[in-house]
Amino acid sequence: KGCGFANQILLVKKPRPMDTWQLPQGGIEEGETCEAAALRELQEETGLVLDRVMHASAQTYCYDFPPDFVARNNPVNDGQTLCFVVARAPADAVVHVDHHEVDEYVWVFPEQISLYVKRKQYLEVVERVLEEVRKV
Template identity: 30%
Template structure:
């Protein structure tokens, strides 16, 4: 039976209702959303707050939506990690709105991203998401229906 790492992920909106996509440091051809493991004793909400502080350097946001179920993806064949051997990740997705005064800093102590950009939903190039494309499409489509202001 496959085992999946418990994880949380954030789809982030700026003040203009644009979605922020982040360019990965380890695979610069890939773009995505901040995400990370849920630690023992931590709720998914606590984990997403911690991960955003660690990965994009801000806590200036509010959680405005939560995907109603967990989404899973498998890692591609050959993708390995030094400290664990999961088949993939099981994620709780959140829709996050940055506060107007929020400032993003991807140059953290352990940078996962090298840059970011803001785009409208209609302009998303799903090919940038590689093996996570199906999960990203589900989460983005759900939030598009729930929050009509996403363009």
């Protein structure tokens, strides 16, 4: 399905408990910039191939991994810091989700994000990023 309308935002639902809707995201590989990682993760999770970032935000969101995840996976880090970038997909862009990483996706208008994203602090950061983009 294409996005169809200008200024819609792509949200994905991860295969985790609690209906976790969020922006496409993932880890930064060694030697990779935040912008390059964002475009790679977008392609891996949704099949969308975009060649450039429209806006790189100064906003970040930090969170700790759940204790059961840390115990089960023994990661090097016990949390993650997200950086935010904005890229524009063409109106006829077609999403093909990787069902190992994403259960569902939805295109929403900015005012609809809070209907999906329930983590208050994450939502606040996303709203600040969108405000930055409006000023660009």
